[in-house]
Amino acid sequence: MANHLHYLLNEWYPERDNAEWVLGTVYETEGPCYRKAGAMMLFSSLGQQLGMLSGGCLESDIQRHAKKVMMTGEACTLTYDSQDEDDLSFQLGIGCGGTVHIMLQPIHAGNGYLSLDVICAQLEQRKSGFYYQRIVTNGAEYRSELYPLREDSPARG
Structure with a gap:
């Protein structure tokens, strides 16, 4: 996953201030899921989509929600349940038979780019670390933090 994230962030970093951006993260899955x-995945106000959160079937709907996040500046969570007859993924006849929970967060200088700029630099230097995202769906708390590994950490490698 680090190589995938490195690619995404290298594409995003030079454009980080040229458009509005939203980070989409799959934070939980139930049953079989593509991701x-x-x-x-990163979404821009210019229509760019970097990465994927499903097999390609949900991204246009997620983009629609990402635009709302850009307009309001507030994070949100989404759930796609391909077994629920009332869910979009079921109605379109797509999905993998599971449920995907996604968090969308705005990325901008005011929220420290969610530390994605730091992660980009660390990946460029081949450093390890942990990216922690706190999700509280009903309490509406969404937070991201970066915990780099110490230079002398045995987990580094």
């Missing part, structure tokens, strides 16, 4: 928890 697992931790998958990330």
